[in-house]
Amino acid sequence: MERKRNNQKVSWTRGKCLGKGSFGTATLATNESNVAVFAVKSVDLATCLPSQLESLENEIRILRSLSSPYVVEYLGDDVTRNESPTTSYRNLHMEYMAGGTVADEAIVKSRLADVEEKILRWHTRCLVSALKYVHSEGIVHCDVKGKNVLVGHDLTSVKLADFGSAMVEIKKESSGDRCRSVIWPRGSPLWMAPEVIRGEYQGQESDVWSLGCTIIEMVTGKPAWKDQGFNSLNRIANSEELPEFPAQLSELGKDFVEKCLRRDQNQRW
Numbered sequence: 001m002e003r004k005r006n007n008q009k010v011s012w013t014r015g016k017c018l019g020k021g022s023f024g025t026a027t028l029a030t031n032e033s034n035v036a037v038f039a040v041k042s043v044d045l046a047t048c049l050p051s052q053l054e055s056l057e058n059e060i061r062i063l064r065s066l067s068s069p070y071v072v073e074y075l076g077d078d079v080t081r082n083e084s085p086t087t088s089y090r091n092l093h094m095e096y097m098a099g100g101t102v103a104d105e106a107i108v109k110s111r112l113a114d115v116e117e118k119i120l121r122w123h124t125r126c127l128v129s130a131l132k133y134v135h136s137e138g139i140v141h142c143d144v145k146g147k148n149v150l151v152g153h154d155l156t157s158v159k160l161a162d163f164g165s166a167m168v169e170i171k172k173e174s175s176g177d178r179c180r181s182v183i184w185p186r187g188s189p190l191w192m193a194p195e196v197i198r199g200e201y202q203g204q205e206s207d208v209w210s211l212g213c214t215i216i217e218m219v220t221g222k223p224a225w226k227d228q229g230f231n232s233l234n235r236i237a238n239s240e241e242l243p244e245f246p247a248q249l250s251e252l253g254k255d256f257v258e259k260c261l262r263r264d265q266n267q268r269w
Contacts, residue, residue, distance in 0.1 A: 010076070012093075014040065023055040023164045024048075028096065038075055039096040042089040045079070053090060055164035060092050062139060062163045070130035072097065072150060072161040094161070098153050102127075102214075103146025108221035110155060117250055123149070123158050124215055124256070130160035131211060135204045138169050142202060143187035144210035146217045169203065189233055190223040194263055197237035205265035212260025215253070219246040 015028035018039065029040045041059070043052045063074035075093040100107065102123055111119045127149055134141055141148075141163065148162040165186040185196045193209035196202045216224040224243035225232050235241050242261050245254050262268050 012038075012040075023052050029093070037096050039094045041092045041094065045088045045090055046086065056090055056092060058166065059162070059164040062166050062168075063092070063094070066134070066137065066139075068130065068133040070126050070133060070159055072159045097150035097157070097159060097161070099151030099155070099157075101147050102149040102151060102158065102218050103221065104151075105221060107151060107155065108218065111218060112248065117253060119155055120215075120218060120253070122156065123218060126158035127160060127211060127214065131204075131207055134160065134166075135207070139163075139166055140169055140202060140204055141166050141207050141210075143191070144207050145188050145191045145214055145223075149214065167202070190225045190227060190236075192236065193265065194237045195265055197233050203265070205268050208260050208268045209265070212257045213243065215257050215260070216243060216246060216249075219249055 011032040012029045013032055015030060015037075018026040018028060020026070024041045024043045026039055026041050029038050030036070031038070041056065043056050045053070060074075060077045063072070064077075066074070073095040075095060077090075077092050079088060079090055081088040111117075111123070114120065127144075131141065131144070141160065142165040143162060144160070148160065150159050150161045151157065152159075167186065185192060185199060186202060187196070187210070189197070191210045191213045193202075193206040196206050213224040225236060240263065242258075245257060249257070259267075259269050
């Protein structure tokens with residue numbers, strides 16, 4: 001297979017599957033010229049739903065425009081037609097983060113063993129830095145959660161990934177104020193902010209709510225809210241409840257999370 005990068009064709013070979021999600025399959029890939037390893041997210045053009053292809057194209061457009069040490073790096077994209085006689089794939093090429101995600105059990109255990117919260121604070125700092133950069137570019141991620149925060153070979157390299165649900169905020173020409181469109185909620189329900197579930201709007205403050213949920217997830221290894229179907233969504237959207245804060249979280253950590261999870265989005269950080 002070949003892809004173009006810097007006006008040069010790059011031949012690559014697809015390797016083992018890293019995971020499957022609602023918007024594609026992630027695999028390892030190897031550059032045939034220098035044996036460099038990278039990750040590929042693909043959808044089968046013959047069998048995928050229109051929403052799956054739209055999500056991947058959205059992620060390609062957004063990642064192509066970003067450059068940050070806290071965001072997974074875009075390496076290229078292509079269409080391959082020679083992997084089998086009946087299939088063709090739309091592919092996104094990204095850097096490979098070998099350590100998994102911040103929600104993986106082994107990494108959660110490493111953070112729990114760190115009584116001074118150094119690892120948790122560093123991972124949170126990386127995620128905050130990623131969101132600060134993405135928001136400065138006028139982009140709302142819309143799906144911040146542990147599985148979308150990748151870890152490198154060690155615990156120090158942490159990057160935000162999976163921009164398939166992301167959207168660009170629209171500026172009002174008259175005032176320059178942000179205008180949030182009323183749209184169908186994007187992202188994963190248990191990490192969604194109340195205003196998103198209610199279908200009112202989705203903005204940068206909504207990502208901050210998801211950040212708070214993700215910090216709880218990084219401590220416990222579980223979603224901040226128990227999955228009780230519609231009852232959970234109703235509690236998030238319409239009650240005054242907050243998820244339970246982990247007992248092992250420091251007072252400083254609890255204060256940070258509380259400021260992320262304020263129900264009035266204008267009061268979040």
